[in-house]
Amino acid sequence: MTRALHRLSAAKVRSAPPGKYADGGGLWLNKRPDGGAQWFLRVTVHGRRREMGLGSLHHVSLKEAREEAEKWRAIARKGVDPVKERQRLARVAARNMHLLRDIAQDAFESRKADLKDDGKAGRWFSPLELYVLPKLGGVPVSQIDQQDIRDTLRPIWHSKADTARKAMNRLGICLKHAAALGLDVDLQATEKAKALLGRQKHKVQHVPALPWREVPAFYASLSDGTITHLALRLLILTAVRSRPLRFLRLDQIEGDVWTVPGEMQKGRRDRTADLAVPLSTEAMAVVAQARPFARDGFLFPSVRKGVISDATMARLMERRGMEARPHGFRSSFRDWCAEATDTPREVAETALGHVVGGSVERAYRRTDFLEQRRVLMERWADHVRGKDGQVVRLAHR
Known part of the structure; x- marks a missing residue:
């Protein structure tokens, strides 16, 4: 059986003139007049003769051609078309080669x-x-x-x-x-x-914040009426993140309420849920001062194009030798709520734009505490302006 299959020798493969030579079992070598040579295999599956190339003689030796031929003959014996099976495997390999x-x-x-x-x-x-x-x-x-x-x-x-x-x-x-x-x-x-x-050793470093008792002095120093000073003042008064403030548009303000679009709020899964931010009397005054600078609908435009950058506000604090950064005023506000007021947690967290409670609790709670937050932000503005030093009492509703 081995002799019937292995008819060719390595010497014969090297020296044979142009023509087709059978090794047995359907394995053939085709030597062309131009010097090229290829291996191919002929098998019969479901009464159909199938022919498939096994590579050039330059790359595939006689031994390798015999091994490859036996692999595909075994597949054909199972009633599977070896040509189609090789194409299927190539597709799988190509699919898994995605980088x-x-x-x-x-x-x-x-x-x-x-x-x-x-x-x-x-x-x-x-x-x-x-x-x-x-x-x-x-x-x-x-x-x-x-x-x-x-x-x-x-x-x-x-x-x-x-x-x-x-x-x-x-x-x-x-x-x-x-x-x-x-x-x-x-x-x-x-x-x-x-x-x-392994477990990470690095500890989370929070954005440096100005202690709430020091906020009034810093706020008072923002007095030159420039866009940077006004933006920082409104950032402090509203306790919002810098991005929605920098991209604040005049059409987002109606009366004493600023509606921050949902897509501007960090960490919210529902980007369609807007946040109503109550503006204190002092905040409204800052908005009025900034209106003459408005351009393209933005309240705080940059000198050239677009809006003021977060780095612009941060650099002002850096130049003054401060460790605190603009984002830290949110912590200043939250600490003030906890230490100087009896503000309910859900009211204080909502004022910061945080999602409060689980999905079930939120489904049944229909309020955004706007009225309580309106009182809270007015009291915060009083503190920021240095007008109050006593503990603030807010009714828990």
């Missing part, structure tokens, strides 16, 4: 609708772009395992813990996205990598 950088970009595109400003700020993608893709971007996603992830994120796992955590989270999302596309990936790779990396 991580392509999967990451596709995952980012599919999530843009859930990201602030369609992800234009780049905060969702940047942990991947800076710390993962330079090392793993060119690797097929199906080949990425926990050791690859560990080696990639180990340099920043403790030194830049928050960034590393975000990068790990985004990578996990990419793997799930790849699985949804039908790719063969290890969905547990990120969890295994965390186990290999």
